Amino acid sequence: MTDQDDYFAHHKGEPFRFKERKKEVGWLKAALESFAYLPPFNRMFGKVEPSYAESYWYCLGGLTFLSFLFLVITGIILTLFGPPWWLHTPTGVAVKSMHYWSAQAFFFFLFIHVVRVWLTGAYRGERWVNYAIGLTSLFLALGENLFGVLARGDWESQFVAMHSNYMLFGLPLLRLITPSNFTQVILIHVAFIPFTLLVLIGVHVTLVKLQGIARPL
Amino acid sequence: MxxxxxxxxxxxxxxxxxxxxxxxxxxxxxxxxxxxxxxxxxSPNWPRATIKNSAQMEPGGTIWAVSQELDGASVSYTDPYAYGMKNPAQRLVIGPLESAKWFLSQKQRQALSTYINAPMTKRIEWAKNYDKAIQKTFPVSKSDYTPVPKMSNISMLRGNFGPVPVIADTILKLAQNGYLETYFQGISPGNTFEYTNIWLYDRPYMLNTAIRNGLTDDQWGMIKERGFAPGPWYLIIPAVAHVLLPAGSTGPGFIFWNSLFAIFALVLFPLIPGLRNIPKYIGLYKLIYAVDPKKSKRSEFSMKGDHYDDNIRKEHKKKKNL
Structure with missing residues (x-):
């Protein structure tokens, strides 16, 4: 078997023999692994990757994406119930706090993901385009954070709204954004930036899938 | 298998x-x-500041800010067109008084009418005189805090202030009894908080509260939350630009430094020969790989060319076409 065949073996149908695998790695791992052979997972993830990418360092992008999903789910709940709910009721405060910690997790994993990309030189060659898409998503996510603070509706929102209004949002073009205007801020926070992020993340993941793991340094 | x-x-x-x-x-x-x-x-959840609370905590600050809203020296004049305000004096002082005219005293109504009927130069002169007189009631502050004049000192002031002291005192009372916040909520164009926030930011109480909690620019407020840790630590790069770099606390400076960093990270670092090879020289990638790719059994192919897996794909395509 050549290396090429090996690498592209995952494009062919491959039976998964649960019993044999159970003997090798145990029931739990075998059960989880079986998903790798079910559509659409088999196409989404591919099945064969270089062995050097079998470390947790290569899970960070995925964990960032998971945090993003938590953010979307908690964010939708928050938007449905509104500011008085998330500011003044115990359940609302708890969901808002989960949203906050999902954001912390999102940026934590995103930052180490970027460090991994830098340290392994994964931005080289045609992968630069995907690197640029990823970094643009990071910058957008930082902007998303600002509008999250503005939409929150507590003391920090008031202070940051006025501070940023006189610093950043008094400039041409940016002047169109009024940080004390809740409806505008929430629209940007739950619609404009998240949808752009979703598209960018979709393209990012697709390109990772198409281009494969970057070659070793 | x-x-x-x-x-x-x-x-x-x-x-x-x-x-x-x-x-x-x-x-x-x-x-x-x-x-x-x-x-x-x-998560961070500090209750909103209210006009009522601000006016009760620091009545002197409220009076002083009214004089500055009338003479054009208040913070709100940094962006007087914000939220369709156009004229902070009209929007934040005269408008509320006119709306409350029906329950004001004879003296208060008289003061408002005297002010409105006076020429613009006269109005500004009265307000400036009052502003300057108030500033003389406290020594020049050496700390970061904005000084807050005492009500007892303000009430002793005498001079060519016209109706301004009565106007400022009326605004203080409307603020303290909660009328002003309700009024602003009613007239804000897109949302209920706009004029409330502008009014609060005109008073020293909000900025002094921020200073007490370490939230201003020079205190690295950008990466902090009031009364809660961790704050947005991930804003560290914009915060460095905002706090340490020249003109970083101004809008254009902030955008300039952040754009410069973005260009470096997006374009220069990954593309410039020498710079882009830094990770290779550092060699930390060895800690990241699960196995050493160079020691793999069939490693010859992996060392050929820059994009071995891209080459593989091309090869594979060729084979498929054959």
């Missing part, structure tokens, strides 16, 4: 099984962590 066995013998490629047992486990761990932190630790 033969194929899988073949791959496990090769150190170059392996089936990416880990994606299907590491991710679900990590996801569950992450989900539990987020839920526990959400319930147990909570």
């Amino acid at each position: 033969s194929k899988i066995k073949d791959k496990s013998e090769s150190t170059k490629f392996s089936i990416v099984r880990h994606g299907f047992w590491k991710y679900p486990i990590l996801m569950i761990v992450l989900l539990i962590t987020v839920i526990v932190m959400g319930i147990w630790v909570g």
